[in-house]
Amino acid sequence: MLANGKQAKAIWNAAREGHWAMGAFNIMDMITAEAVISAAEELDVPVCLQMADGYNPEAPEGMNRMTEAQQHNFDTFVINRAKDATVPVVLHLDHCPTYEGCIRALRRGMPSVMLDASQQPFDDNAALVKKVVEAAHPCGCIVEGEIGHVGGHPNSHGVIYTEVEDAVRYEEATGCDLTAISIGTVHGYYATEPVLNYDRIAEIRAVAKNPLVMHGSSGLREDQFKDAIKAGISKVNFATYIQIAGGAAQLELAKKLIEEDRRPMMMMFNNAGLNAARDYLKMHMTIFGTQKVTF
């Protein structure tokens, strides 16, 4: 089922109370979307699919940039697949830098959006997120904001740890529903071992009301996930290593086909990527302790 904003908030609130987390996995194509939803169905747990503002007229041309028609077709697949799912599926707009992009996503049918102004000063960040909240809440949709800054974006300046008092002030100033905090993770591929500040998560969890979000999560060890969730993380954002798991399986297949002098067929690579990504996702949903939710 396609979860609405109220149901999405209820899942993350239940996660906050029960000290488990719902994974929020980035999808770039139909195969990744199918891997995420079918993994959740096999485990009978709710899941969040995250998308970018793919059709963004202001965004530079890039590998994920879509035409308006491509975005519409992709949305149609994802929304229908989510509606048919046997588990609640939350569609979420990830890391949108603009108010206009968030409005586009709400119109596209997403019940949950993130406005990321985490590189801006507190007041500017809060004012922009508040503006999105004022547009989203009357439609029954929810909003994620970020305070502190999780590094790893092409234009970011590294990690800025979230201060406890800022997290509290931020949710009060914005009225947002989910708060992304910076506690030592970075986006993308880990070249060195990240050092996570579990005490900071617990300190923020003790005084803030919102479910807390950890970005830059893929590539962490099992104990790091478990300790972060135990300390108070309720939404785990996960992207890069799903692609690496699927890509590694495809590379293995390519080597095997070359060794056996067999013809490569695209379908074989799609299935190899899908199956490996699904197994990898199931392993992580289990680590996150995601619980069954019914409506």
Ligand SMILES: [Zn+2]
């Ligand atoms: Zn992120």
